Amino acid sequence: MRVRTSLVRVWAYASMALVLAALVFLFGYVFWQGKDVITWEFLSTAPSGSVLGSEGGIWPAIVGSLCFTLTAVVLGAIPAIATALYLVFYCRSRRLQSAIHLVIQNIAGIPSIVLGLFAYSLLVREFAWGRCVLSAGVALAIMVLPFIEVRAEKAFRELPDALVQSACALGCSKLYTIRTIVLPACRGELVSGVILGACYAMGATAPLMFTGGVAYASLPASLTKPAMALPLHLYLLLAQGTSMPQAYGTAFVLMVIVLVSNALATGYARRRNRTWKQP
Amino acid sequence: MRTIGNFLFSNLIKLLTLLTVLSLAFVLIFIVQEALPAFSETSLTAFLFGQRWMPMDYGNGVSFGIGNFIAGTLAVSALAILIALLIGVGAAVFLSCAVSENARSLLYPLIDLLAGIPSVIYGFIGLCVLVKLFQRLGIAGSGHSVLTAAILLAVMLLPFLVSSCSETMLKIRRRYLPAASALGISYWHTVAHVVLPLSARNILLSVILATGRAMGETMAVMMVMGNANLFPTLLGKGETIASLIALEMGTAAAGSTHYHALYAAGLVLLVILLAINTGIALLRRRLLRQEGA
Numbered sequence A: 001m002r003v004r005t006s007l008v009r010v011w012a013y014a015s016m017a018l019v020l021a022a023l024v025f026l027f028g029y030v031f032w033q034g035k036d037v038i039t040w041e042f043l044s045t046a047p048s049g050s051v052l053g054s055e056g057g058i059w060p061a062i063v064g065s066l067c068f069t070l071t072a073v074v075l076g077a078i079p080a081i082a083t084a085l086y087l088v089f090y091c092r093s094r095r096l097q098s099a100i101h102l103v104i105q106n107i108a109g110i111p112s113i114v115l116g117l118f119a120y121s122l123l124v125r126e127f128a129w130g131r132c133v134l135s136a137g138v139a140l141a142i143m144v145l146p147f148i149e150v151r152a153e154k155a156f157r158e159l160p161d162a163l164v165q166s167a168c169a170l171g172c173s174k175l176y177t178i179r180t181i182v183l184p185a186c187r188g189e190l191v192s193g194v195i196l197g198a199c200y201a202m203g204a205t206a207p208l209m210f211t212g213g214v215a216y217a218s219l220p221a222s223l224t225k226p227a228m229a230l231p232l233h234l235y236l237l238l239a240q241g242t243s244m245p246q247a248y249g250t251a252f253v254l255m256v257i258v259l260v261s262n263a264l265a266t267g268y269a270r271r272r273n274r275t276w277k278q279p
Numbered sequence B: 001m002r003t004i005g006n007f008l009f010s011n012l013i014k015l016l017t018l019l020t021v022l023s024l025a026f027v028l029i030f031i032v033q034e035a036l037p038a039f040s041e042t043s044l045t046a047f048l049f050g051q052r053w054m055p056m057d058y059g060n061g062v063s064f065g066i067g068n069f070i071a072g073t074l075a076v077s078a079l080a081i082l083i084a085l086l087i088g089v090g091a092a093v094f095l096s097c098a099v100s101e102n103a104r105s106l107l108y109p110l111i112d113l114l115a116g117i118p119s120v121i122y123g124f125i126g127l128c129v130l131v132k133l134f135q136r137l138g139i140a141g142s143g144h145s146v147l148t149a150a151i152l153l154a155v156m157l158l159p160f161l162v163s164s165c166s167e168t169m170l171k172i173r174r175r176y177l178p179a180a181s182a183l184g185i186s187y188w189h190t191v192a193h194v195v196l197p198l199s200a201r202n203i204l205l206s207v208i209l210a211t212g213r214a215m216g217e218t219m220a221v222m223m224v225m226g227n228a229n230l231f232p233t234l235l236g237k238g239e240t241i242a243s244l245i246a247l248e249m250g251t252a253a254a255g256s257t258h259y260h261a262l263y264a265a266g267l268v269l270l271v272i273l274l275a276i277n278t279g280i281a282l283l284r285r286r287l288l289r290q291e292g293a
Helices: A002-034 A040-044 A059-090 A094-109 A112-126 A133-158 A161-169 A174-185 A187-203 A230-239 A244-270 B002-040 B044-049 B067-098 B101-116 B119-137 B146-182 B187-216 B219-224 B241-248 B257-292
Strands: none
Touching: A002 A244, A002 B067, A002 B101, A002 B119, A002 B146, A002 B187, A040 A059, A059 A094, A059 A133, A059 A174, A059 A187, A059 A230, A059 B002, A094 A133, A094 B002, A094 B187, A094 B257, A112 A133, A112 B002, A112 B187, A112 B241, A112 B257, A133 A187, A133 B002, A161 A174, A174 A187, A174 B002, A187 A230, A187 A244, A187 B101, A187 B119, A230 A244, A230 B119, A230 B219, A244 B101, A244 B119, B002 B044, B002 B257, B044 B067, B044 B257, B067 B101, B067 B146, B067 B187, B067 B241, B067 B257, B101 B146, B119 B146, B119 B219, B146 B187, B146 B219, B187 B241, B187 B257, B219 B241, B241 B257
16 A cells, blocks of 8 residues: 555656656757757858758748748637637537537647648649649648637636626627627737647647648748648658758758747736726 | 617627638538549549549559558647647646646746647657767657658647646636645645646546647648658658648649549548547536536
C-alpha cells in the first residue's frame, strides 16, 4: 500500500519534469540553432540562390502564411462563434444540442490531410478555383472551426446566469443582451480562442500541400493566387535537402510566432471582465 | 425595428450553424464521391488487405492494396499512445493533485504552448535529433523507424492527454478529498487509491480520442517513419495512410485510378476517425448519465 502511494507521487513529479523538459528542449533547440540565421535580410527578402531557397530569405512565406491564416480565421471563426451562440442561447432542444455537439466533435476528428483532399476535389477542381489562398483557406477554416467553437461555447456557458437573466428580466431582447452583455463579457476568451486558432492554422502543412501552398511564389497579390507558407517552406527545404541553415531560420520564425501568439492569448484570457462596470 | 433586427440575427445564427453542420456532410460526400471509382478497379477486400501498392505499371500490372499502410497507422498510433499514456497521466496527476491553484494556472498555458507547436516543427526536430540519435546508437539502421515516429508522436499527444485527464482528476479530487481527509487518510494515499482508480474510465476515453488524433497526424510522422511499403515492425520502416496521401497526391494524375485510390485511402482514415469520435461521444453521454444517477 505504502509503496504504491509513494510510487504514484514519484511518477507524477517525474512525468511533469519530463513534459517541461521536452518543452524547454523543443524551444531551446530551435532558438539556439536558428539564432545566427536570423538577420533583417533573412526576414525581408525572397528566396534566392542557384538552388532556389539555398540563399535569401523567407519574406514571401511570412506574408503567405499570414494570408492563409487570416482567410482561415475569418471563414472559420464566424460560423464557430455563431454555432456557439446558437447552442447556448437559442437552441432549446436537448436532442438537437447533442446532435450538433456530435457533428462538431466529428469535424474536429477529420484528419487535416483529408481536409486537403476535400478542398482539392471540391474547390480546386470542381469549382475550378485552382490552387489558391482561398481554396486552402477553406480547408484550414474547417480545421479551426471546432477548435474555436469549443472555446467560445465554454466561455458562454461559464458566464454567470444572473447576468443574462437580469437582462432578460429587464426586457432586453436576445440580440441586445448578446451584443451588450454576453460578447463584451466573453471578449477575453473569444479573442484568445481566435488567436490560438490562428496559431493552429498557421502551423498546418498538410491541408495546403495541394490546395494553395507552393514551393516558390512572389508575394500573394490576391486570394485567387497560390502562395508560399512557412511550414510548407520548412518541409520542402528539408525534403529536398536544400539548406539546413535556412530550415533552422524558418523554424525559428515559426516558433517565435507560436510563442508570441500563445503569450497574447493567455494574457488576453486573463483579462476577463465578468462584473458590471460601475459608472 | 427591434423585432426585425432580432429576427434577422436569430436567422443568421441558425444559417451559420447549419453551415457548420453541412461542412461535415460536404467533406464526407466529396471524399466518398472521389473514392468510389477506385473500387471499380479493385475489390474492397483487395484494397483493405492487399499488401502491394503499385500505382504505376512497370510490367507487373498495377495494384492498390493499403494493408500495410493501415497496419502502419495503427501500429505507430498504438505505440505512441502507450508512451504518451505513461507520461501524460503522471503529469495530469501532478497538475491536478500536487500543485496549488496559482501554479496550475501558470503550468496550463505551458501545456497549451506544447500543443501549439506545429507538427512540421516536431518532424524537423525529430529528423535533426531523434533520427540522428538512433543512427548513432546503431538502432534501426538509418534511424527512420516506426519507433522513432511513435516517440515523436507521443510528445505531440502529451498536451492533449494531460489537459483532458487532469480536468477529470481535478473534479474527482475536489469531490472526494474532503471525505478522505475527514477519515484521516493521507493526501497522496487518497490520490493513489481514490482519484486514480476513479478516473480510469475517463482516461480510457481520452486515450481513444488521442489515438484518433494520432492516426490523422501527417507531417511529423511522415518525416521520420521512413515511408516504405512494409509491414510495420518496431525498428523497421513503415508508412501511414496520411503519409501515403501527402506523398503521392502531388504526382497522381487527376481522375486516374491512382488518384481515386488515394481518396479511398483517405476515406478509410476518415471512416475510422468518425467511428471513434461518434463512439466516444455516445459512450461519454452514457457515462455522464450513470454518474448523474
